[in-house]
Amino acid sequence: MARAQTLSRNQQIVLDIIEKAKGPLKAYSILFNVQKKGINAPQQIYRALDKLIGMGKIHKIESKNAFVACRSSDCEISKATAFSICESCEMVDEISDTKLSKYLSGFNHKKGMKFKRFNLEFFGICKKCKKD
Amino acid sequence: MARAQTLSRNQQIVLDIIEKAKGPLKAYSILFNVQKKGINAPQQIYRALDKLIGMGKIHKIESKNAFVACRSSDCEISKATAFSICESCEMVDEISDTKLSKYLSGFNHKKGMKFKRFNLEFFGICKKCKKD
DNA sequence: TCAAATATGTTATATTATAACAAACGTTAT
DNA sequence: ATAACGTTTGTTATAATATAACATATTTGA
Structure with a gap:
């Protein structure tokens, strides 16, 4: 155990x-x-x-x-992780969004696979980098 | 060009x-x-x-x-990719789901980052492996 | 307290990926 | 056609990421 x-x-x-x-x-x-x-x-x-x-x-x-x-208590042992990643400064932010998490946790692939876990990575330019 | x-x-x-x-x-x-x-x-x-x-x-x-x-014409130059991955047989399936894609493309992080691209990976056991 | 599980230390090696440079190939504009 | 440019190729070397295997020590729990 x-x-x-x-x-x-x-x-x-x-x-x-x-x-x-x-x-x-x-x-x-x-x-x-x-x-x-x-x-x-x-x-x-x-x-x-x-x-x-x-x-x-x-x-x-x-x-x-x-x-x-891990900055979030929501991602129960990492079953549902999402991050935003800045392609300029390499900053990574953990996304804690109940709606998003629920939406994805409830998503089941048509071909009959039941998901246990997901990882989502968003890419863009963060606020700070946009200013420069 | x-x-x-x-x-x-x-x-x-x-x-x-x-x-x-x-x-x-x-x-x-x-x-x-x-x-x-x-x-x-x-x-x-x-x-x-x-x-x-x-x-x-x-x-x-x-x-x-x-x-x-790439098996999907929907992921315009890979701006929006999603996969289901079997943890047993290592099979990977590209997920082509308009709703999912729209939902995620419209998702913007609260902290002011506008996303250009995302990649989503689901993990589980595929139908075939479940039978065994 | 003894057995099992977990953690450590260590050496070696496997796997994944990039740097740097020279040569060839393909456009395109003149 | 040919000069200039960008792209692709070939090549050698090396960097960066990750695991195997084995011996020992420590912790935990029955």
């Missing part, structure tokens, strides 16, 4: 870094940032990332191979 | 393979399949893939780092 509440040492270290970050972090950039804490190998990062994803503490931005902290 | 209609030699070779495939193909598996045709290097594959994506002939399945042929 999964524990899901207490984090191991490495998991906590990795989560801390991701939560402090302003934007999505890549696995190797996390690695470089924690080498002073005694974590030396990619495996250690990827293992922590996997567990954190499993717990719903972080999400992977698939189009960027990068990781962000 | 982009030509967009005629494909170069390598682009055609790569597209043919992807179109013939039953499922998503990875870049290096494409490479191995075309070495008899004189394509030897990953660069050549990735370049063709990039162009084909730009033309809307193929899509990248981000969660799998794999590529599928």
Whole structure:
């Protein structure tokens, strides 16, 4: 049975870094940032990332191979994730929209597949970048 | 100005393979399949893939780092893509649903970002795999 | 407390993707 | 036709992302 509440040492270290970050972090950039804490190998990062994803503490931005902290309590263990991604500054924002989430969760593919999970990524230019 | 209609030699070779495939193909598996045709290097594959994506002939399945042929004329140069992905057999189906597409195209993030493009990936177990 | 599960450390390697440069090919305008 | 331009190709090298495999340690729970 999964524990899901207490984090191991490495998991906590990795989560801390991701939560402090302003934007999505890549696995190797996390690695470089924690080498002073005694974590030396990619495996250690990827293992922590996997567990954190499993717990719903972080999400992977698939189009960027990068990781962000979960800012929403709505995405129950990451069954329904949506993000807005700025193509200019690389900013990622988690979208927490009940209507959207319900709409998509209720969407079932005609060919008879019942979905367990979805991930949605929107791309555009964010407000801040538009000004420049 | 982009030509967009005629494909170069390598682009055609790569597209043919992807179109013939039953499922998503990875870049290096494409490479191995075309070495008899004189394509030897990953660069050549990735370049063709990039162009084909730009033309809307193929899509990248981000969660799998794999590529599928576009089966829908609705996703205008890949501005609005949706897929259903079987977590058991790895099958990928492009979802062509006008309502869904309109709903998502009209969705604008509250924080003032106007979206240019989205990609949606649904995960589950397909009909065929459920039977087994 | 002992067994099982989970987490760690480590080395090596697999997989995915891009950089950089030189040469060939195809348009198109003159 | 040919010069100029953009696009495509071929090629070598390397960067970036991710997993395999194995030994050990730590935590948890019956």
